[in-house]
Protein backbone atom coordinates (compact mmCIF):
# COMPACT_ATOMS: atom_id res chain seq x y z
CA UNK A 1 0.00 0.00 0.00
CA UNK A 2 1.37 3.44 -0.99
CA UNK A 3 0.00 6.87 -0.16
CA UNK A 4 0.07 10.08 -2.17
CA UNK A 5 -0.67 13.30 -0.29
CA UNK A 6 -1.89 16.27 -2.30
CA UNK A 7 -4.04 19.29 -1.37
CA UNK A 8 -5.09 17.71 1.95
CA UNK A 9 -6.32 14.61 0.13
CA UNK A 10 -4.62 11.30 0.71
CA UNK A 11 -4.72 8.76 -2.07
CA UNK A 12 -4.17 5.15 -0.99
CA UNK A 13 -2.71 2.97 -3.72
CA UNK A 14 -2.60 -0.82 -3.44
CA UNK A 15 -1.12 -2.25 -6.67
CA UNK A 16 -2.32 -5.80 -5.89
CA UNK A 17 -5.90 -4.58 -5.38
CA UNK A 18 -5.81 -2.60 -8.64
CA UNK A 19 -4.73 -5.75 -10.50
CA UNK A 20 -7.57 -7.73 -8.90
CA UNK A 21 -10.27 -5.11 -9.48
CA UNK A 22 -9.24 -4.63 -13.12
CA UNK A 23 -9.27 -8.39 -13.72
CA UNK A 24 -5.50 -8.61 -14.41
CA UNK A 25 -4.43 -10.47 -11.28
CA UNK A 26 -2.92 -13.96 -11.40
CA UNK A 27 -4.97 -16.72 -9.73
CA UNK A 28 -3.13 -16.81 -6.39
CA UNK A 29 -3.65 -13.05 -5.91
CA UNK A 30 -7.40 -13.21 -6.70
CA UNK A 31 -7.91 -15.29 -3.55
CA UNK A 32 -6.65 -12.36 -1.46
CA UNK A 33 -9.32 -9.89 -2.66
CA UNK A 34 -11.42 -9.93 0.55
CA UNK A 35 -8.31 -9.69 2.74
CA UNK A 36 -6.84 -6.78 0.75
CA UNK A 37 -10.17 -4.91 0.61
CA UNK A 38 -10.55 -5.32 4.36
CA UNK A 39 -7.01 -4.05 5.01
CA UNK A 40 -7.42 -1.13 2.57
CA UNK A 41 -10.64 -0.03 4.32
CA UNK A 42 -8.95 -0.24 7.75
CA UNK A 43 -5.91 1.75 6.60
CA UNK A 44 -7.92 4.53 4.94
CA UNK A 45 -10.02 5.03 8.09
CA UNK A 46 -7.23 4.77 10.65
CA UNK A 47 -5.17 7.48 12.32
CA UNK A 48 -2.99 6.45 15.25
CA UNK A 49 -2.31 8.53 18.34
CA UNK A 50 1.11 7.46 19.58
CA UNK A 51 2.34 8.10 23.13
CA UNK A 52 6.01 7.30 23.79
CA UNK A 53 6.79 8.08 20.15
CA UNK A 54 10.38 9.18 20.76
CA UNK A 55 11.40 5.85 22.29
CA UNK A 56 12.95 2.98 20.35
CA UNK A 57 9.63 1.11 20.06
CA UNK A 58 7.75 4.31 19.25
CA UNK A 59 10.07 5.08 16.36
CA UNK A 60 9.79 1.52 15.03
CA UNK A 61 5.98 1.79 15.15
CA UNK A 62 6.06 5.09 13.25
CA UNK A 63 8.25 3.50 10.53
CA UNK A 64 5.91 0.54 10.23
CA UNK A 65 2.76 2.69 10.28
CA UNK A 66 4.04 5.03 7.56
CA UNK A 67 5.16 2.05 5.49
CA UNK A 68 1.61 0.71 5.72
CA UNK A 69 0.03 4.01 4.65
CA UNK A 70 -1.32 4.90 8.09
CA UNK A 71 -1.37 8.40 9.55
CA UNK A 72 0.20 9.02 12.98
CA UNK A 73 -0.16 11.80 15.53
CA UNK A 74 2.76 11.55 17.93
CA UNK A 75 3.11 13.27 21.30
CA UNK A 76 6.73 13.99 22.31
CA UNK A 77 8.31 15.96 25.13
CA UNK A 78 10.84 17.56 22.78
CA UNK A 79 10.51 17.76 18.99
CA UNK A 80 14.27 17.12 18.71
CA UNK A 81 13.77 13.65 20.26
CA UNK A 82 12.06 12.40 17.08
CA UNK A 83 13.94 12.75 13.79
CA UNK A 84 11.32 11.15 11.52
CA UNK A 85 9.42 13.58 9.29
CA UNK A 86 6.57 12.73 6.89
CA UNK A 87 3.36 14.30 5.58
CA UNK A 88 1.60 11.34 7.25
CA UNK A 89 3.12 12.23 10.66
CA UNK A 90 1.89 15.04 12.92
CA UNK A 91 4.24 15.74 15.83
CA UNK A 92 2.69 17.38 18.90
CA UNK A 93 5.11 18.72 21.49
CA UNK A 94 3.78 18.51 25.02
CA UNK A 95 3.46 16.50 28.21
CA UNK A 96 1.87 13.11 28.80
CA UNK A 97 0.20 14.38 31.96
CA UNK A 98 -1.24 17.51 30.35
CA UNK A 99 -4.90 17.14 29.35
CA UNK A 100 -4.72 19.70 26.51
CA UNK A 101 -1.68 18.02 24.94
CA UNK A 102 -3.23 14.56 25.21
CA UNK A 103 -6.52 15.85 23.77
CA UNK A 104 -4.70 17.57 20.88
CA UNK A 105 -2.88 14.32 20.12
CA UNK A 106 -6.00 12.13 20.20
CA UNK A 107 -8.27 14.46 18.24
CA UNK A 108 -9.12 12.93 14.86
CA UNK A 109 -7.63 9.54 15.77
CA UNK A 110 -9.25 6.10 15.76
CA UNK A 111 -6.67 4.24 17.84
CA UNK A 112 -4.36 5.08 20.73
CA UNK A 113 -1.03 3.28 21.19
CA UNK A 114 0.93 3.64 24.45
CA UNK A 115 4.57 2.56 24.37
CA UNK A 116 6.04 4.92 26.96
CA UNK A 117 7.91 3.57 29.94
CA UNK A 118 10.37 4.67 32.63
CA UNK A 119 14.01 5.23 31.75
CA UNK A 120 17.02 4.85 34.05
CA UNK A 121 17.47 5.88 36.86
CA UNK A 122 13.74 4.96 37.14
CA UNK A 123 12.73 7.86 39.37
CA UNK A 124 9.68 9.04 37.38
CA UNK A 125 6.49 7.22 38.29
CA UNK A 126 4.03 8.27 35.60
CA UNK A 127 2.67 5.34 33.56
CA UNK A 128 -0.59 4.70 35.45
CA UNK A 129 -1.44 8.40 35.72
CA UNK A 130 -0.70 9.05 32.04
CA UNK A 131 -2.73 6.03 30.99
CA UNK A 132 -5.68 7.12 33.17
CA UNK A 133 -5.67 10.51 31.43
CA UNK A 134 -5.43 8.97 27.95
CA UNK A 135 -8.34 6.62 28.74
CA UNK A 136 -10.43 9.51 30.08
CA UNK A 137 -9.79 11.69 27.01
CA UNK A 138 -10.44 8.73 24.68
CA UNK A 139 -13.83 8.19 26.32
CA UNK A 140 -14.67 11.88 25.90
CA UNK A 141 -13.74 11.74 22.21
CA UNK A 142 -15.48 8.35 21.66
CA UNK A 143 -12.23 6.67 20.57
CA UNK A 144 -12.51 2.95 21.34
CA UNK A 145 -9.28 1.18 20.38
CA UNK A 146 -6.36 1.16 22.85
CA UNK A 147 -3.11 -0.80 22.54
CA UNK A 148 -0.85 -0.52 25.56
CA UNK A 149 2.61 -2.02 25.90
CA UNK A 150 3.95 -2.86 29.34
CA UNK A 151 6.24 -5.87 29.77
CA UNK A 152 6.47 -9.60 30.40
CA UNK A 153 7.58 -9.01 34.00
CA UNK A 154 4.57 -6.87 34.91
CA UNK A 155 1.67 -8.26 36.94
CA UNK A 156 0.73 -11.63 38.31
CA UNK A 157 1.07 -13.90 35.25
CA UNK A 158 3.04 -16.83 36.66
CA UNK A 159 1.69 -19.27 34.06
CA UNK A 160 3.28 -17.14 31.32
CA UNK A 161 6.77 -17.36 32.85
CA UNK A 162 9.26 -20.17 33.21
CA UNK A 163 10.45 -20.48 36.81
CA UNK A 164 13.81 -18.76 36.18
CA UNK A 165 11.98 -15.88 34.47
CA UNK A 166 9.55 -15.74 37.40
CA UNK A 167 12.58 -15.51 39.75
CA UNK A 168 13.88 -12.60 37.68
CA UNK A 169 10.41 -10.98 37.87
CA UNK A 170 10.39 -11.32 41.66
CA UNK A 171 13.86 -9.72 41.81
CA UNK A 172 12.63 -6.85 39.57
CA UNK A 173 9.65 -6.30 41.88
CA UNK A 174 11.98 -6.14 44.89
CA UNK A 175 14.51 -3.82 43.21
CA UNK A 176 11.98 -1.35 41.76
CA UNK A 177 8.76 -1.78 43.78
CA UNK A 178 7.29 1.64 42.89
CA UNK A 179 7.86 1.07 39.16
CA UNK A 180 6.47 -2.47 39.32
CA UNK A 181 3.37 -1.27 41.20
CA UNK A 182 2.85 1.64 38.78
CA UNK A 183 3.03 -0.65 35.73
CA UNK A 184 0.66 -3.19 37.32
CA UNK A 185 -1.75 -0.34 38.07
CA UNK A 186 -1.39 0.84 34.46
CA UNK A 187 -2.43 -2.63 33.25
CA UNK A 188 -5.40 -2.66 35.62
CA UNK A 189 -6.54 0.71 34.26
CA UNK A 190 -6.43 -0.59 30.72
CA UNK A 191 -8.41 -3.70 31.70
CA UNK A 192 -11.00 -1.56 33.54
CA UNK A 193 -11.17 1.08 30.79
CA UNK A 194 -14.30 -0.25 29.10
CA UNK A 195 -12.47 0.39 25.80
CA UNK A 196 -11.45 -2.10 23.10
CA UNK A 197 -8.08 -2.74 24.68
CA UNK A 198 -5.09 -5.00 24.11
CA UNK A 199 -2.16 -5.26 26.52
CA UNK A 200 1.14 -6.13 24.86
CA UNK A 201 3.67 -7.93 27.07
CA UNK A 202 7.06 -8.53 25.46
CA UNK A 203 10.31 -9.87 26.96
CA UNK A 204 13.67 -8.14 26.37
CA UNK A 205 13.47 -5.94 23.26
CA UNK A 206 16.26 -5.76 20.70
CA UNK A 207 17.03 -3.55 17.72
CA UNK A 208 18.16 -6.46 15.56
CA UNK A 209 16.88 -7.20 12.07
CA UNK A 210 13.27 -8.35 11.76
CA UNK A 211 12.82 -12.10 11.87
CA UNK A 212 9.38 -11.84 10.24
CA UNK A 213 7.78 -14.29 12.65
CA UNK A 214 6.73 -14.16 16.27
CA UNK A 215 4.54 -16.01 18.74
CA UNK A 216 1.78 -13.97 20.38
CA UNK A 217 -1.11 -14.98 22.60
CA UNK A 218 -2.46 -15.23 26.11
CA UNK A 219 -0.80 -18.65 26.56
CA UNK A 220 2.71 -17.75 25.32
CA UNK A 221 5.41 -18.45 27.93
CA UNK A 222 8.48 -16.24 28.35
CA UNK A 223 11.85 -17.48 29.57
CA UNK A 224 15.24 -16.00 30.41
CA UNK A 225 16.37 -16.21 26.78
CA UNK A 226 13.17 -14.87 25.23
CA UNK A 227 13.48 -11.69 23.21
CA UNK A 228 11.69 -9.78 20.49
CA UNK A 229 12.96 -7.37 17.86
CA UNK A 230 11.25 -4.00 17.90
CA UNK A 231 10.68 -4.31 14.14
CA UNK A 232 8.68 -7.51 14.63
CA UNK A 233 6.92 -5.95 17.61
CA UNK A 234 5.87 -2.95 15.54
CA UNK A 235 4.65 -5.22 12.72
CA UNK A 236 2.50 -7.00 15.32
CA UNK A 237 1.18 -3.66 16.65
CA UNK A 238 0.18 -2.45 13.17
CA UNK A 239 -1.41 -5.80 12.31
CA UNK A 240 -3.36 -5.65 15.58
CA UNK A 241 -4.41 -2.07 14.82
CA UNK A 242 -5.81 -3.16 11.46
CA UNK A 243 -7.31 -6.54 12.34
CA UNK A 244 -8.13 -6.58 16.09
CA UNK A 245 -7.16 -10.22 16.65
CA UNK A 246 -6.60 -9.80 20.40
CA UNK A 247 -9.40 -7.61 21.77
CA UNK A 248 -9.60 -7.62 25.59
CA UNK A 249 -6.48 -9.78 25.94
CA UNK A 250 -3.10 -9.47 27.64
CA UNK A 251 -0.87 -10.79 24.89
CA UNK A 252 2.58 -12.23 25.61
CA UNK A 253 4.79 -12.05 22.53
CA UNK A 254 8.29 -13.27 21.58
CA UNK A 255 10.33 -14.22 18.50
Ligand SMILES: NC(=O)c1ccc[n+]([C@@H]2O[C@H](COP(=O)([O-])OP(=O)(O)OC[C@H]3O[C@@H](n4cnc5c(N)ncnc54)[C@H](OP(=O)(O)O)[C@@H]3O)[C@@H](O)[C@H]2O)c1
Nearest residue numbers: 052053054055056057077115116117124150151203204205
Ligand atom coordinates in the same frame (compact mmCIF):
# COMPACT_ATOMS: atom_id res chain seq x y z
N1 LIG B 1 13.53 -2.21 26.64
C1 LIG B 1 13.10 -3.45 26.87
O1 LIG B 1 13.85 -4.45 26.72
C2 LIG B 1 11.66 -3.67 27.28
C3 LIG B 1 11.22 -4.96 27.58
C4 LIG B 1 9.88 -5.17 27.89
C5 LIG B 1 9.00 -4.10 27.93
N2 LIG B 1 9.46 -2.84 27.66
C6 LIG B 1 8.48 -1.73 27.67
O2 LIG B 1 8.17 -1.43 26.33
C7 LIG B 1 7.92 -0.03 26.18
C8 LIG B 1 8.88 0.57 25.14
O3 LIG B 1 10.21 0.26 25.52
P1 LIG B 1 11.47 0.94 24.78
O4 LIG B 1 12.70 0.31 25.38
O5 LIG B 1 11.31 0.86 23.30
O6 LIG B 1 11.28 2.45 25.27
P2 LIG B 1 12.35 3.61 25.43
O7 LIG B 1 13.25 3.67 24.23
O8 LIG B 1 12.98 3.54 26.78
O9 LIG B 1 11.37 4.90 25.35
C9 LIG B 1 10.63 5.27 26.47
C10 LIG B 1 9.61 6.32 26.02
O10 LIG B 1 8.91 6.75 27.20
C11 LIG B 1 9.07 8.17 27.31
N3 LIG B 1 9.25 8.59 28.69
C12 LIG B 1 10.15 8.13 29.59
N4 LIG B 1 10.01 8.78 30.75
C13 LIG B 1 9.01 9.69 30.58
C14 LIG B 1 8.37 10.65 31.41
N5 LIG B 1 8.75 10.82 32.68
N6 LIG B 1 7.36 11.39 30.89
C15 LIG B 1 6.96 11.22 29.62
N7 LIG B 1 7.50 10.30 28.77
C16 LIG B 1 8.51 9.55 29.25
C17 LIG B 1 10.33 8.52 26.54
O11 LIG B 1 10.27 9.88 26.16
P3 LIG B 1 11.63 10.78 26.06
O12 LIG B 1 12.26 10.39 24.75
O13 LIG B 1 11.11 12.18 26.07
O14 LIG B 1 12.48 10.43 27.26
C18 LIG B 1 10.22 7.55 25.37
O15 LIG B 1 9.33 8.05 24.39
C19 LIG B 1 8.06 0.56 27.57
O16 LIG B 1 6.81 0.54 28.22
C20 LIG B 1 8.99 -0.43 28.27
O17 LIG B 1 8.84 -0.41 29.67
C21 LIG B 1 10.77 -2.59 27.34
